Amino acid sequence: MRKIADQWLRDILLVLYQHRNVTRAEIIADTGLNPASVSHALRFLLGQGTVLKVGDLASDGGRKREVFNLNAEAAYFVAVDLEGQRIRFALMNSVGDVRYRWEEDLERGEPLDVNKLFVGVAKLLRNLDARQHSRVVAAGISYPGLLDAQGRLTAVNLAWRKFPLLAELRAKARLHKMSGLPIFLEPDRHSSVFAERWLGCAKGHQNGLLLFSERGIGIGVFLDGKPVVGWRNMAGEIGHITIDPDSEEQCGCGKRGCLETVASSSNIIRQYVAESPQGPRDASSLRITDIFEKARQKDAIALAVVERAAKAIGMALSHAISLLNPSIVILAGDLASGEDLLLPLVEKEIGRHTLADLSDGLQIKASGLGLDMRLKGAAALAFRQSLADPALLKKMCSPALARHKAAAV
Amino acid sequence: MRKIADQWLRDILLVLYQHRNVTRAEIIADTGLNPASVSHALRFLLGQGTVLKVGDLASDGGRKREVFNLNAEAAYFVAVDLEGQRIRFALMNSVGDVRYRWEEDLERGEPLDVNKLFVGVAKLLRNLDARQHSRVVAAGISYPGLLDAQGRLTAVNLAWRKFPLLAELRAKARLHKMSGLPIFLEPDRHSSVFAERWLGCAKGHQNGLLLFSERGIGIGVFLDGKPVVGWRNMAGEIGHITIDPDSEEQCGCGKRGCLETVASSSNIIRQYVAESPQGPRDASSLRITDIFEKARQKDAIALAVVERAAKAIGMALSHAISLLNPSIVILAGDLASGEDLLLPLVEKEIGRHTLADLSDGLQIKASGLGLDMRLKGAAALAFRQSLADPALLKKMCSPALARHKAAAV
Numbered sequence: 075m076r077k078i079a080d081q082w083l084r085d086i087l088l089v090l091y092q093h094r095n096v097t098r099a100e101i102i103a104d105t106g107l108n109p110a111s112v113s114h115a116l117r118f119l120l121g122q123g124t125v126l127k128v129g130d131l132a133s134d135g136g137r138k139r140e141v142f143n144l145n146a147e148a149a150y151f152v153a154v155d156l157e158g159q160r161i162r163f164a165l166m167n168s169v170g171d172v173r174y175r176w177e178e179d180l181e182r183g184e185p186l187d188v189n190k191l192f193v194g195v196a197k198l199l200r201n202l203d204a205r206q207h208s209r210v211v212a213a214g215i216s217y218p219g220l221l222d223a224q225g226r227l228t229a230v231n232l233a234w235r236k237f238p239l240l241a242e243l244r245a246k247a248r249l250h251k252m253s254g255l256p257i258f259l260e261p262d263r264h265s266s267v268f269a270e271r272w273l274g275c276a277k278g279h280q281n282g283l284l285l286f287s288e289r290g291i292g293i294g295v296f297l298d299g300k301p302v303v304g305w306r307n308m309a310g311e312i313g314h315i316t317i318d319p320d321s322e323e324q325c326g327c328g329k330r331g332c333l334e335t336v337a338s339s340s341n342i343i344r345q346y347v348a349e350s351p352q353g354p355r356d357a358s359s360l361r362i363t364d365i366f367e368k369a370r371q372k373d374a375i376a377l378a379v380v381e382r383a384a385k386a387i388g389m390a391l392s393h394a395i396s397l398l399n400p401s402i403v404i405l406a407g408d409l410a411s412g413e414d415l416l417l418p419l420v421e422k423e424i425g426r427h428t429l430a431d432l433s434d435g436l437q438i439k440a441s442g443l444g445l446d447m448r449l450k451g452a453a454a455l456a457f458r459q460s461l462a463d464p465a466l467l468k469k470m471c472s473p474a475l476a477r478h479k480a481a482a483v
Numbered sequence: 484m485r486k487i488a489d490q491w492l493r494d495i496l497l498v499l500y501q502h503r504n505v506t507r508a509e510i511i512a513d514t515g516l517n518p519a520s521v522s523h524a525l526r527f528l529l530g531q532g533t534v535l536k537v538g539d540l541a542s543d544g545g546r547k548r549e550v551f552n553l554n555a556e557a558a559y560f561v562a563v564d565l566e567g568q569r570i571r572f573a574l575m576n577s578v579g580d581v582r583y584r585w586e587e588d589l590e591r592g593e594p595l596d597v598n599k600l601f602v603g604v605a606k607l608l609r610n611l612d613a614r615q616h617s618r619v620v621a622a623g624i625s626y627p628g629l630l631d632a633q634g635r636l637t638a639v640n641l642a643w644r645k646f647p648l649l650a651e652l653r654a655k656a657r658l659h660k661m662s663g664l665p666i667f668l669e670p671d672r673h674s675s676v677f678a679e680r681w682l683g684c685a686k687g688h689q690n691g692l693l694l695f696s697e698r699g700i701g702i703g704v705f706l707d708g709k710p711v712v713g714w715r716n717m718a719g720e721i722g723h724i725t726i727d728p729d730s731e732e733q734c735g736c737g738k739r740g741c742l743e744t745v746a747s748s749s750n751i752i753r754q755y756v757a758e759s760p761q762g763p764r765d766a767s768s769l770r771i772t773d774i775f776e777k778a779r780q781k782d783a784i785a786l787a788v789v790e791r792a793a794k795a796i797g798m799a800l801s802h803a804i805s806l807l808n809p810s811i812v813i814l815a816g817d818l819a820s821g822e823d824l825l826l827p828l829v830e831k832e833i834g835r836h837t838l839a840d841l842s843d844g845l846q847i848k849a850s851g852l853g854l855d856m857r858l859k860g861a862a863a864l865a866f867r868q869s870l871a872d873p874a875l876l877k878k879m880c881s882p883a884l885a886r887h888k889a890a891a892v
Contacts, residue, residue, distance in 0.1 A: 315802050
């Protein structure tokens with residue numbers, strides 16, 4: 075029997091992960107592998123139960139083409155989103171669906187307690203039977219802020235400064251008897267980008283911008299299919315570009331007229347409260363969804379602050395679009411819940427400030443992945459990294475057929 | 484004898500091109516090849532005369548380390564810069580030095596006459612003796628505007644619209660009996676980036692921005708060492724971002740407050756003339772260097788228009804820096820001649836509008852390559868592409884020692 079190259083398996087599994095249902099011809103086209111290699115590797119993957127044949131498509135000539143997808147239950151991945159206010163956990167199957175989820179609140183401003191992380195993972199795994207347990211391949215963690223070369227995490231918004239994340243993960247994994255579970259880490263901007271590229275609206279796009287707004291505003295940039303990192307891992311830190319040079323509003327960074335002071339969720343709420351005729355009241359009782367709802371009901375102040383934010387975002391995006399010529403721009407985070415209000419305004423503003431050659435055909439969309447975005451990204455990370463590791467790849471391709479057959483009965 | 488892999492030769496020649504004088508240890512470190520492969524390939528290249536041993540460095544331990552460089556006269560490359568107002572030609576040796584140059588004026592607004600291009604190349608080659616002639620490997624052309632998938636060139640500023648450049652090059656090469664000379668093409672932004680990365684101040688930088696200003700303004704972006712292209716090859720077209728939303732000045736593109744209307748050379752001159760107390764006069768008699776000279780002599784109007792341009796450029800760059808986190812920003816084109824005035828102003832403005840984490844340590848420089856920038860980039864393109872082509876690589880490595888020895892006599 076001819077040897078099956080690991081690279082063939084990797085390429086084929088990646089195509090199946092990204093496109094779910096694919097024909098042999100599509101696999102050949104997407105991987106660039108020769109047809110004999112694809113057939114050979116596919117036969118192996120079908121035999122193992124890693125890949126399933128799910129049906130036939132009648133082609134134009136009446137000849138049937140087989141359709142394949144990943145056996146969703148052949149491998150599991152743990153996904154962790156260190157969102158900041160809480161840790162979110164999910165066990166994802168091999169096609170990016172959430173099987174179990176769990177959340178754990180964090181103390182704001184306290185150093186991260188890595189024990190909570192392993193307790194949460196243990197809670198996820200408790201739901202699995204022995205067979206499923208043996209098919210958990212790896213974990214992916216999406217983290218905010220910057221991880222330095224010494225593995226220390228700094229996330230200013232969370233008051234985490236040089237927290238020794240890597241060392242803590244290693245130490246606590248031993249303590250919780252989880253040293254056998256490989257853990258991969260990725261900054262949240264990249265997790266979001268991968269989630270959108272693999273499972274969201276950036277599928278098939280090679281050049282795009284993902285603007286996410288929560289407490290702060292950042293852009294995840296991907297070019298030629300790869301996330302942009304920058305010299306010191308700070309690419310996308312656009313929260314503090316000057317968007318309104320004449321503004322008197324002071325930003326937390328010390329400058330005036332920053333994008334965040336105009337357009338972040340908390341600042342949209344702040345502006346609404348400040349302008350409100352009832353006079354100043356407690357902004358903490360309001361959520362960004364409340365402001366969007368008021369704007370939908372034609373509340374003039376809500377409309378004005380939302381419009382101001384949309385214009386600022388549109389202006390910032392027009393600069394980024396002119397610099398990088400993407401084919402898609404995605405709004406994500408808190409602001410996605412106001413897509414009905416924001417998208418038309420942002421699109422209009424981009425049109426006003428951008429050459430037609432750059433904006434014609436450009437897609438401007440809101441993310442549909444919601445709160446799961448980074449969890450899906452973290453799972454995609456674990457999947458991708460496991461493919462790259464020969465031992466984990468072997469685990470992903472270990473016989474899963476018995477279970478599949480049993481499930482089909 | 485062990486076979487020498489073409490890839491070893493490519494990697495070693497690239498390192499020598501970029502760094503000129505290198506030791507064996509540096510070649511091994513930079514290429515990542517194993518020492519035996521490097522020694523083997525180096526012995527071959529020395530034997531051919533493609534590479535020369537130029538001396539010994541005494542290392543700390545007193546042991547001498549051999550220093551190598553490319554035999555500058557082992558290969559020649561034709562470089563063409565379709566600058567727009569004229570075609571610039573140079574014959575470059577294999578270390579990027581200009582051996583001969585030639586210019587040919589173009590009629591503004593007329594379709595390009597490709598015959599002129601081959602006439603200019605022929606003039607360059609006429610200076611060579613037969614031996615040198617046989618060592619001309621390839622030509623690189625730097626072009627403005629956009630080349631579409633059908634090989635048609637559109638450069639709006641030059642009134643070239645869908646000019647069939649590739650077809651014309653093929654047809655006229657036959658006519659001028661130059662079909663044997665491989666021609667490689669590259670957009671001017673990329674040529675500039677490669678010139679700065681190989682021979683200018685971006686050496687050793689992986690992430691940078693090259694802002695060039697002539698009639699228009701654009702940015703050449705490189706990330707992870709590679710130029711950014713964008714979805715439709717339009718990355719870097721920042722001339723028409725809105726930089727002054729309140730401006731009444733109408734841009735050629737129809738919008739108001741575009742970066743170009745404030746900061747391009749012709750618009751700096753336009754503003755100076757408009758503000759000048761002598762009243763409007765003919766702007767065509769002034770060059771940008773005149774405005775810079777007046778500013779140096781503390782002419783208030785010249786200082787004001789230069790400062791306005793610098794602020795606009797600084798603001799545009801601060802957005803780009805926040806988005807991409809480069810380690811170097813280079814000002815090139817007409818504006819480089821005013822670096823003494825512009826650099827401090829641009830640097831100050833970047834500091835005002837950019838997070839310290841992004842601007843600390845960032846280098847902001849003026850290009851030192853002057854008018855030769857794109858010619859050097861076009862030669863670098865021809866060099867790089869020739870390495871990738873097995874037949875041209877062979878030509879680059881054909882015996883050159885006789886000539887070298889003769890020259891050394």
